[in-house]
Amino acid sequence: MSKTIDVFMFIDALGWEILQRHSFLEQELPYRYSVRMQFGYSSTAIPTILSGRPPQEHKHLSFYYYAPEKSPFKIFKYLPLKYLPSRIFDRWRVRHLLSKILARYYGFTGYFEMYSMPYNWLPFLDYIEKNDIFVPRGLAPVANLADVLQQAGVPGHISNWRLSEEENIARLGALLDEGQIRFAFLYTAALDGLLHMHVREPEIIQRKLDWYAEHIRGLMARMKQHYDQFSFTVISDHGMTPLTGTVDLKGRIDALGLRYGVDYVAVYDATMARFWFLRPEGRERIFPLLEEVPGGRILSAAEKKHYGIDFADHMYGEEILLLPPGVQIAPSNMGLKALPGMHGFAPEDRDSYAACLSTAEPEIPPQWVGDYFRLMTERIDRVRSSREAKVSTEINKQR
Ligand SMILES: [Zn+2]
Missing domain, CATH: 3.40.720.10 (Alkaline Phosphatase, subunit A)
Known part of the structure; x- marks a missing residue:
């Protein structure tokens, strides 16, 4: 043999x-x-x-998703975040080190990184890759x-x-x-x-x-x-x-003056933005703004099914805006600046x-x-x- x-x-x-x-x-x-x-x-x-x-079967799509009850980051609610100097605490090295400390504290064995996620958003979010997959x-x-x-x-x-x-x-x-x-x-x-x-x-x-x-x-x-x-x-x-342009989507949404965690919750990946609307005003004011993004695509139910991301509980967002190929959301929760190359655009x-x-x-x-x-x-x-x-x-x- x-x-x-x-x-x-x-x-x-x-x-x-x-x-x-x-x-x-x-x-x-x-x-x-x-x-x-x-x-x-x-x-x-x-x-x-x-x-x-x-x-939709293995449950891993992006890293962060809305889950305030089971968020392992509730501790961030009690930290005096506004008193921490952001020039230090927003540095990538510091965030990377903090991510390591958190992962050890929670016993995460998977790949864990806070990226540029604002500290005061974390208590609303959970992270999917807690285990070594x-x-x-x-x-x-x-x-x-x-x-x-x-x-x-x-x-x-x-x-x-x-x-x-x-x-x-x-x-x-x-x-x-x-x-x-x-x-x-x-x-x-x-x-x-x-x-x-x-x-x-x-x-x-x-x-x-x-x-x-x-x-x-x-x-x-x-x-x-x-x-x-x-x-x-x-x-x-x-x-x-390759990068062809950027959109400051987070800046535009922030400018609406809505309250994160009260009116809506959002996660900005580099190529897509995902939204949960907690109050009707959240949807009424954010949705038209998403429709205006040139070349952007708000995924339909049929597209979610086609891509295998049709989560019954909208785990990764009630609405998902996908940017046109080459256009990155910057700043996003994944990084403050656009990179020369990015992935995560339309599969086709x-x-x-x-x-x-x-x-x-x-x-x-x-x-x-x-x-x-x-x-x-x-x-x-x-x-x-x-x-x-x-x-x-x-x-x-x-x-
Ligand atoms: Zn990559």
């Missing part, structure tokens, strides 16, 4: 359009597909990839990749997202040399940050792609050495859309498309990022059944 290994390497933000303009492992990974992203950004794309389910039961009650691996009893490896990509590549390399694992999910995320800053600088992007290519060739050589057969598949979650826009590149031709090519889960579980199942067959032949031999 031949020993096989299947490696799926996640490269955050390796969009289909980026690949059309650069060279990247055309010989080694000849089966190449453009893949529709999940509406939203990485906070929803990764749970979708790890479960094969849409957001990569480990068994990380998306419970929905099964994730780690659950599937565990249930199949297949020796596998899933990277630790807290480590750098160099460390994750090195760890996988060492495991390949041992030759025990039969499946791996390699997580790398530095390309995303690079593209946010340098999406219009082809030389910088090509240099990074060459770096990945070199490491992938190295991993493949080790797979060839220690296994009879292998497959290597690169998958991504979305592309990157060409810069939004993700990519799947493989050594092997899948029976059914992936069309949506959630389809990667099927590709991965098929591979795991194949190993499980071949191991079971091997065990039963050995039992038969012994009889």
Whole structure:
């Protein structure tokens, strides 16, 4: 019986359009597909990839949502926030450090960041990624990749997202040399940050792609050495859309003079704004303003259904305004300034498309990022059944 290994390497933000303009492992990974992203950004794309389910089922869309009763941030109501000097407490480093302290205090094991969320808004909000979504039961009650691996009893490896990509590549390399694992999910995320800053600088992007290519060739050589057969598949979650303009939507809403937490609650992601209306005046005054945003789209019920974000309880907003491709909300709750590149625009826009590149031709090519889960579980199942067959032949031999 031949020993096989299947490696799926996640490269955050390796969009289909980026690949059309650069060279990247055309010989080694000849089966190449453009893949529709999940509406939203990485906070929803990764749970979708790890479960094969849409957001309305795994419940992860954006990070923050309106939930005053269960908000873990009620403590912020009692802090003398207005006396804290904002020039210190709004610095990114300070917020990042505070996020770490809070995460430890609450026992969050997931990716937690306060970003630029105003401290006095936090008591109205809850945060979805409290748990590490990569480990068994990380998306419970929905099964994730780690659950599937565990249930199949297949020796596998899933990277630790807290480590750098160099460390994750090195760890996988060492495991390949041992030759025990039969499946791996390699997580790398530095390309995303690079593209946010340098999406219009082809030389910088090509240099990074060459770096990945070199490491992938190295991993493949080790797979060839220690296994009879292998497959290597690169998958991504979305592309990157160059900045074309900004809208100070928060400033416009603030200027209405409505009370946050009394008349309405809003969360401003970089590419979409989400609203809950607590009193009729909130809706009456905010809605017309949303309709005026040039190229903006207030999602209809049919569109929410189509994108898999049709939450019965409007968990992520009663109304969601999506900005046109390239136009960022700035300042937003994710950052004070617009970045040269951003993701999270309409999935059907060409810069939004993700990519799947493989050594092997899948029976059914992936069309949506959630389809990667099927590709991965098929591979795991194949190993499980071949191991079971091997065990039963050995039992038969012994009889
Ligand atoms: Zn990003």
